Amino acid sequence: MAELSGRHILLGLSGGIACYKSAELVRLLVKAGATVQVAMSEAATRFITPVTMQALSGRPVVTTQWDAREPNAMAHINLAREADAVLVAPASADFIAQLAHGLAGELLPLLCLARPWASPDAATAAVGDGRCPLLLAPAMNREMWAHPATQRNVAQVRADGAQVLGPGHGDQACGETGDGRMLEAAEILDALIAFFQPKVLAGRRVLITAGPTFEAIDPVRGITNHSSGKMGFAIARAAAEAGAQVTLVAGPVHLPTPAGVTRIDVRSAQQMHDAVLPRAPAHDVFVATAAVADWRPAAEQGEKIKKAEGQRVPAPFALVENPDILATVARLPEGQRPWCVGFAAESHDLVRHAREKRLRKGVPLLVGNLGPATFGRDDNTLLLVDAAGERELATADKLTLARALVAEIAQRLPAV
CATH class of the missing domain: 3.40.50.10300 (CoaB-like)
Structure with a gap:
């Protein structure tokens, strides 16, 4: 089933080892019928190359707000206006902190801040209606996830309308085990598909x-x-x-x-x-x-x-x-x-x-x-x-x- 047919997804990658899962996520999104535009933080390019993400998405990857390919030099505006949803996977603790405090020092938090604001019930939004919901898939060490500052920041971005997917529980790259793993690519795909389904049983x-x-x-x-x-x-x-x-x-x-x-x-x-x-x-x-x-x-x-x-x-x-x-x-x-x-x-x-x-x-x-x-x-x-x-x-x-x-x-x- 092409369950995301007609949807344009802006996939953001912040820094983290979970970037390797994002390659599979792009493949699944495309297979589900979506067009995918990838935007990467500088830190994300240390974990996976823009070349890989371009090959999988079929589109040039954007890594900076100063992208010279944009005629108006406003990549942060143009990218969010074209998207039906912004999905950041992985979303690091630092990235979530920037969102919570409205900081916009690099491309990813800047485009999230500049996107047409979407209320939490925007899952029923029609393609092209101008709203752009934000979904975040956290990925970090278990201690970072459990830290009170991170929990405050997550609560704030939720209150600001973002939907938080996960995180999962299990083995982590550092050798520890606990909460903080990014969900698997298939789980994120299912969550995104679910997000776009009409909420006809809300409250039931x-x-x-x-x-x-x-x-x-x-x-x-x-x-x-x-x-x-x-x-x-x-x-x-x-x-x-x-x-x-x-x-x-x-x-x-x-x-x-x-x-x-x-x-x-x-x-x-x-x-x-x-x-x-x-x-x-x-x-x-x-x-x-x-x-x-x-x-x-x-x-x-x-x-x-x-x-x-x-x-x-x-x-x-x-x-x-x-x-x-x-x-x-x-x-x-x-x-x-x-x-x-x-x-x-x-x-x-x-x-x-x-x-x-x-x-x-x-x-x-x-x-x-x-x-x-x-x-x-x-x-x-x-x-x-x-x-x-x-x-x-x-x-x-x-x-x-x-x-x-x-x-x-x-x-x-x-x-x-």
């Missing part, structure tokens, strides 16, 4: 379930299904991108947690029920994406069930019905009940089964799909079923569909 709280459940038969075996959790995780990411505060209750899957999402891991349907029910009343929206097992063994065996000599079929074991999480949430009293979205993964007769399930669960919106055609895949086709009828969201990657679904939910929510 969204609770989502995702993945399969696992109902243990014995310590080795269990009842489960083929759900990968990818659709639910995509919806969690899309909701967070849209400005929501998102809680994700996930069954046993091996997927990274989307940025900004609070994750709760569970295994069984009962555990998922027990995680969802106390939290549901505090949320505005509940999206039940998880493929929850309808039944579980009445009792879990303490030891592996062994095959007896001459026995071809194990002794039968009793099943009991699992709690219906979606229906239970949908029946909560008025004032405690979030706006509910159900999912139906069917093998056949999708429209009929989806209609019936929506009525049976008592939810305003039911999203249907054919399970065998999507489990484990990166794409999907969704059918939206409500009281007015059905409408299909055509086959696309799951994140694109998740964003479309989030937009649908936002339109249908009652005003607050």
Whole structure:
């Protein structure tokens, strides 16, 4: 997906060893469809060459406010006027300090100061509307990051409208470990893409379930299904991108947690029920994406069930019905009940089964799909079923569909 198509990004590099990550960041930005203009501080050129950044961006790199290539000798003005966003990665402690105090002794802080000011909600800005938001990816030693002066400066630049991405935690070039690492290039790319998404769920709280459940038969075996959790995780990411505060209750899957999402891991349907029910009343929206097992063994065996000599079929074991999480949430009293979205993964007769399930669960919106055609895949086709009828969201990657679904939910929510 060319998710940054039509966007022009001004990428600034201040001094720091994390400049090596900026080369990969440029490559990813270009791959995502953005045009990238690189501006480097003198210190940054000690860590990576302008030649490298020019080769990757396809544009001459600007390193000084005295750039003679500018007809009006105002590189700091021209660069910021052309950009949809200024992204500084890495942003050193010294650079952040300059921003916090309005100092402009070199190109990078000068162009940030001279850019058309953008309020913190400028993520909804349209291309070419004149505003230029500022995003910073800090990179420094853990002690520098933790220093009170740095924390004051970071708080100030946030108050002035900058969005701070990270930092990350882990091994540092100095040999120490802690906070202060610049986020990885892919994480910064995702954060930039998220920044430009319309904030249609700003101020909302969204609770989502995702993945399969696992109902243990014995310590080795269990009842489960083929759900990968990818659709639910995509919806969690899309909701967070849209400005929501998102809680994700996930069954046993091996997927990274989307940025900004609070994750709760569970295994069984009962555990998922027990995680969802106390939290549901505090949320505005509940999206039940998880493929929850309808039944579980009445009792879990303490030891592996062994095959007896001459026995071809194990002794039968009793099943009991699992709690219906979606229906239970949908029946909560008025004032405690979030706006509910159900999912139906069917093998056949999708429209009929989806209609019936929506009525049976008592939810305003039911999203249907054919399970065998999507489990484990990166794409999907969704059918939206409500009281007015059905409408299909055509086959696309799951994140694109998740964003479309989030937009649908936002339109249908009652005003607050």
